[in-house]
Amino acid sequence: MKFIYGENAVAKRIGLTRKALYRFRTEHMTEGVHFDHVQHDSRKKTALSEAGLELLEKSLVSGLLTDGRSVTVDMTDIRTVALLSGLPTGTGENQRSKVGDQESGNKEPENSEKKPRPVIGLLMAPAGCTGCAPIEAVLIVAKPPQNVPNKRMLVCTVKTGQMPAHHVEALTDSGGMAYVQVTRSEHFVFGMEIPGRHLQGNIWECARPCPRRRGKW
Numbered sequence: 648m649k650f651i652y653g654e655n656a657v658a659k660r661i662g663l664t665r666k667a668l669y670r671f672r673t674e675h676m677t678e679g680v681h682f683d684h685v686q687h688d689s690r691k692k693t694a695l696s697e698a699g700l701e702l703l704e705k706s707l708v709s710g711l712l713t714d715g716r717s718v719t720v721d722m723t724d725i726r727t728v729a730l731l732s733g734l735p736t737g738t739g740e741n742q743r744s745k746v747g748d749q750e751s752g753n754k755e756p757e758n759s760e761k762k763p764r765p766v767i768g769l770l771m772a773p774a775g776c777t778g779c780a781p782i783e784a785v786l787i788v789a790k791p792p793q794n795v796p797n798k799r800m801l802v803c804t805v806k807t808g809q810m811p812a813h814h815v816e817a818l819t820d821s822g823g824m825a826y827v828q829v830t831r832s833e834h835f836v837f838g839m840e841i842p843g844r845h846l847q848g849n850i851w852e853c854a855r856p857c858p859r860r861r862g863k864w
Contacts (some may be wrong), residue, residue, distance in 0.1 A: 649696060649697070649752065650682065650683040650685050650694035650695060650696050650699075651694060651696075651724075651730060651731050652694055652695040652696075652699070652700060652715065652726065652729040652730060652731065653687075653692060653693075653694055653695075653729050653730075653731050653780045654668060654682065654693040654695055654842065655693075655695060656726060656729035657695060657700070657703070657729045658859055660720075660724070660728050660729060660832050661703075661707070661725065661765075661802050661850075662797065662799060662828040663797060663799075663800075664798060664799055664825065667712065667796065667797055669751075669859060671703070671706065671711075671712060672693075672731075672832075675702065675706065675711075675715050676699060676702065680698060680699075681695065681696060681698050681699035681702055682694065682695050682696065682699050682773065683696070685705065685731070687731050692731070693848065694731060695729075696728070698789060700722060700725070700726065701819040704722055707719070707720060707734065708775055712796075712797070716759060717820050717821060718820065718826055718848070718849060718850070719848035719849055720847065720848055720850060721847045721848060724793070724847065725790065728766070738799065751799070753814045762837070767818060781844050781845060781846070782814075782845040783842065783843065783844050783845070783854060784801040784805055784806065784809045784810065784818075784842075784843055784845075785805075785806040785809065785840050785841070785842060785843070786801075786804065786805055786806065786825055786827060786840070786841050786842075786843040786851065787803055787804050787805075787806050787838060787839070787840055787841075788801055788802070788835055788837055788839045788840075788841065789802055789803050789804045789824065789837065790802035791836070791838075792832035792833070792835045792836070794836075797832070798832050799828060799829055799830065799832065800826055800827065800828060800829070800832070801827040801829055801832055801835055801841070801849055801853075802824055802825075802826060802827075803824065803825045803826075803841070803851070803860075804819070804823055804824065804825065805818065805823075805825060805828050806821060806840065818845055818847050818849065820849045824849065825843065825849055825850075825851050826849055826850050826851065827841065827843055827851045827852065827856055828846070828851070828853070829851055829852075829853045829856055831857055832857075833861075834857060834859065834861045835857070835858065835862075836858060836861060836862040840860060841853055841854075841855075842854040
């Protein structure tokens with residue numbers, strides 16, 4: 648069993664607080680199967696196995712970690728970001744060199760054509776379109792933040808009239824909800840409009856600093 652995915656990096660990428668992921672780990676994961684403590688960069692770190700990541704993904708989809716709301720995440724992206732460098736994978740490869748090879752393989756030739764700049768006024772590209780500008784939209788807080796267990800996540804809807812319905816479906820869950828990552832949710836209120844930037848799946852981030860006062864920017 649290989650424990651090669653840093654727990655803190657996984658939590659940050661998904662949008663969970665370290666406390667929330669720790670509680671999930673202690674209640675639903677088995678040490679030595681889903682997680683373990685490994686030596687990395689002269690420090691002890693908690694790392695997840697492939698089985699641990701799969702269990703976490705299933706719990707996000709089922710809504711166990713998000714108050715019943717299904718959340719989809721790009722596990723391939725999380726595996727790349729959370730990989731602890733210098734530890735051997737199941738194939739015996741070194742993590743640092745493997746990630747380096749992936750990065751070098753993604754680089755474009757120096758003489759390749761530059762990507763065209765987005766044209767103002769055109770409809771946004773579908774979610775996941777490579778080389779396109781990030782999708783931004785006005786979101787509306789659809790659930791009181793105090794009722795959301797994750798204090799770094801807002802449950803929102805996309806304000807109508809900004810994009811076609813099939814775009815909204817691609818950027819939200821089956822119930823039309825978007826999950827917005829914030830540094831803290833205490834000053835957001837139900838019905839508040841916020842500028843959002845799409846990250847992946849139904850996960851967004853707030854496109855400006857959090858408000859300093861409750862309900863006001």
